[in-house]
Every structure is written in C-alpha cells, then in structure tokens.
Amino acid sequence: MSNIFEKLLSDKGFLLADGATGTNLFNMGLMSGDAPEMWNTDHPDRIRTLYKDAVDAGCDLFLTNSFGANASRLKLHDAARRAHELSRVAAEIGREVADTAGRPVIVAGSVGPTGEIMEPVGALSHSVAVEMFHETADGLKAGGADIGWLETISAPEEYRAAAEGFSLAGLPWCGTMSFDTAGRTMMGLTSADMVRMVDDLGDLAPLCFGANCGTGASDLLRTVLGFKAQGTERPVIAKGNAGIPKYHDGHIHYDGTPELMADYAVMARACGAQVIGGCCGTQPEHLRHMREALDTRTMTHPPALEEIVDRLGAFSSRGDGTGDDVREAPARRGSRRRRASR
Template sequence: MPTLAERLAAPGTVILADGAMGTNLFALGLAPGTAPETWLDERPDAIAALHRSFVAAGSEVILTCSFGGNPPRLALWGAEGRAFALNRRAAELARAAADASLRPVLVAGSVGPTWQTGEAAEDAMAAIFFEQIAGLKQGGIDFVWLETMVSAAETRAAAMAAIAAGLSYVATASFDHRGLTPAGLAPAGFAAAFDGLARPPLAIGANCGDGPASALAIAGALPRPAGAALALKPNCGLPAPGPDGARHAIGPADLAAFAAAARAAGATLVGGCCGTTPGHVRAMREALDRRVACN
C-alpha cells in the first residue's frame, strides 16, 4: 500500500480523511463528559463500527480513538497507567477496519494536547507523548496525526515523539475566526514549531476550530515547511443548543462545498472534525469525485 508521503506526492491528489470520533460516539450513547477512550474497553464494537462506516463512506484515512490518550488526560479517569495498552487497542481497531477494505485505507494515530498549563521541559513533554505513540505504533498505525494542537511547545514535543518512534506525522492546530488557537498561537508560530526538527511534518494545517470558513482562512495565512502539504479538517460549526441537545449547523451539502473549496485552496488532505458524520464524509467523497470526473 502506498504511504501517505507517496500519496501526497501524486499530482492532483486530494486524500479524504474521516469525520468525528467523539460527537458520533456521544450520538451512540457515550455519556456527556465521558472520555471516548473509555469505550475502548466498554464498547469497542461501537468504535470499530464507526471506523467501518467512515471507510464505507469513502475515507482514505481514518484516525484512531486516542485523541485524549496521553497520560495526563487519561489520569482524569484513573487510566494513566494504561496509556500504552489503550493506544495499542485504539490502533488495532482502526487497523482492522482499514485492512478489511477492498481499497487502500491508511490509519493515523490521533494525538491531542494534554491541555496542561504551566511550563514543562521539552524532553519531559516528548516522553509523555512517546508513551502514547509507542502504543499506537505497536497497534499498527501508518503515521501520527497531531490534532487540535494549541501551543508551540506541545506541538514540537509531540512531533519529537513521533520522530523518535520512527513515524511520519501530520500536524493540525485549532484556530478560531481570529486566526488564533485557544493559547493565542498564530499560524506563523505554529509553523515555526517544527523548525530544526530532524523530520518535518508531511502536512500541516487546521482542524476543529469554529468551522470551514476559519479553516479556509488559515489556508491562506499558514506558512508551510518546504515540501509539507496542506491539511484541513474543520468541524461542522460550533454546536448550538436545540430541543434534542446541542447540534452542529453545517450539513453534508455544506461540507461537500467546503471540500471543493479546500481543493481550490491547495489542500491535499481534507476531512471533518466535530459534528462530521459518515453522511458528511460521503457527500465530501462525491464532491471530490465529481471534480476528478470533470478533469
């Protein structure tokens, strides 16, 4: 199977990733405020089924259920000592879904921030992420996806951990309509986090945030290391309260329009974040395929 680097190097390529993990699991019954990683033990069948649904909808990259799989986040529910095992299980579930497909599907190990405040030594932060990434690697991921990153320090530490594990990586940060992460990091500062590293990211860009419009704005403002592709994986707008609970306003047709706009903006790796269902991904797949057919 071609690697992500090989796929990204192919002329005219736009690779479709998957949608949300957390919001889809909440829709299936995961209790609000509960970490999705708890279902790696309790409902692995639901996680596996969601992976298969995204593959069936046309995803060429699926992300593991491990966004909060670093020890500090796992400590919130007393599972910090199981970081390696839980991440390995998350990778195994995604790997099985990918390998069952009749077409090539890559597995990305999802690595999110620790959300810790205060200063920490770069090597200490890298060690935290390395434990998580080592478990993902043993479970069979193809590359690491650093997502919803908010600070340059954690981004760099997580990238160092991926490199130490011998894995390529993609990195996306969460930018709002002002072009800043929750920690106040601007696109140029995010890009600078990779300066001097032994291996640059295969792609950098934006995920989550407050919707497709912000992601497309970042596409024009984000400096990229030489050779790095552009990755955009926004959410379906910020959730708004409704009679049946919070809902994301952006539907499949709108996210399909985003996929086409992202291609025009130079993105070669696209997908969706919070609120993105297999139905959204299917609409994005059809939009991207229509463009290929027209060409």
C-alpha cells in the same frame, strides 16, 4: 516512497480524511464526561463501527480513538497507566478495519493535547511532555498505525514536544493546530507562525501540517490560505467543523449540512489543501457528500474571501490574526445559495 501516506497522496493528489470522533460516539451512546478511549476495550464493536463508517463513506484515512490516550488526561479517570494499552488497542482495531477495506486506507493514530500548560507559563516540563507523547505514539505504532496524527494543539511548545515523542517512537506523523481565537491559536500563533515553526523542526517536521476544529469552515479556509501565502510546499491539512455549534434541547448540534461540507471540501482543495476532512459535527453523511464532490467537481482558482463567506457563512472575526488587511473580509452571513464550481 517510505510510507503509505506519502505514496497514496502522491498517487491520488489529495486525500479525504474522516470526520468527528466525539460527535459520532455520542450518537452511539457515549455520555458527557466519559473517556472515549475506554470504549476501545469496553466496546470495541462500536469503535470498529466508527472506523468502518468512515471507510464506507469513502475516506482514504481515518483517525483512531486515542485523542485523549495520554497519562495526563487519563489520570482524570484513574487510568493514567493505561495510555500505552488504550492507544495500542485503538490502532489494532483500526488496522483490522483498514486491512479488510479492499483498497488502501491509512490508519492515523490520533494524539491530542495533554490538557496541561507547559513551562514557563504552566507546570508541565518539556521532558515530561515528550515522555507522554512518546508513550502514546509507541502504543499506536505497536497497534499498527501507519502514521501519528497530532491534532487540536494550541501551543508551539507542545507541538515541538510531540514531534520529539513521535521521533522517539519511530512513527512518521502529521500535525494540526486549532486556530480558534480571532484567527490565532489560543496561545497566540498565526498561520504564518505555524509555517515557520514547522520549517524550524527540521528532521523532526511532520509529513503534512495544517488546521483542524477551530470555529466554522469559513475560518479554517482563511487559515489554509494563510499557510499557502507563506509559499510552503509541504502538504496542508484542512479538517474543519461541520458548521457552527448550536445548543438545542440540552445538546450541542452543528448546523453544517452535508451540502455545505461538500462545498467546503471543494473550496479547501482549491485553497491548496491536499488532505481534507471534517472535525466536530462531521458525520458519515457529510463525508459521503464530500467524497462525491471531490470526485466530480472542480474549482480552478482559490476562492476570494467574499466567496468563502457567501457560500460557507461569516467569519468569526474580521481579520485572520496577522494584521494583514489582504486577508480580511466582512464578517457577514452569506446567502449560501451558490455552490462551488462543478
């Protein structure tokens, strides 16, 4: 195998990825509107703690604090020229944590969207987008990231530009999109569309692809089932939110319990995902329950949509965006009383 990611996935069969970055940094004192990436140099001890908490919870892979470390996003904080530096430092801290973990742990360099709309709808050109993604990817590679990790993408044009950026940096990568609009990405892609897009990338294709964030865990599993229905043999990522966001006392909280996320992890694997983690709201306690569940519980069949609803809660929309009635189920709140098979 040419990369630690491929080798570890082959050896173990599935990998536990980490949880939220923003949620956990807010719990450490990050203020709304601040750029989390600035903490890589301003508070490296807190970023080290973020990574170590994921490793201590049993994760095989954690993402670096570099989601917004591109020139477009950083210019909002007068730091556009620091994209390479902040990406590099994020990975350097991660490399230190992984190398002292006592077991193989993958440092995945997080790369988020530029925050701009690409041509022809918007003003961002393909060449400029590739340049920005290349800069971030090169910084991550220089800092010691094992792989790049594209996440929360909505537009196929941006996904393709990132693929070129990773290629220019010589960094193998994985990439997820967010299916948060009635089973589609904000720019209209379905799960089936994503499989075709990834296949069409040819030599630029990611090692692994999938979905992150979106709405709740139920929706994300329905998207994973949509990927697998296309017959793809490429490993699939499931990185869902810890329940549904609720506004309480001036803050956003996610209602997913550690027990719910443990059920989600077992069901995600049964749906066909081989890399399973959490996104918004997912904290170390969630990850510990997910690790224990994946190591001790099995589910031998992909869950029916009704079973997903019963255990994880209602879908946010009746269909998954494809118009395929087979992928529909009543959008109702389940009892959540039963647990995934042991």
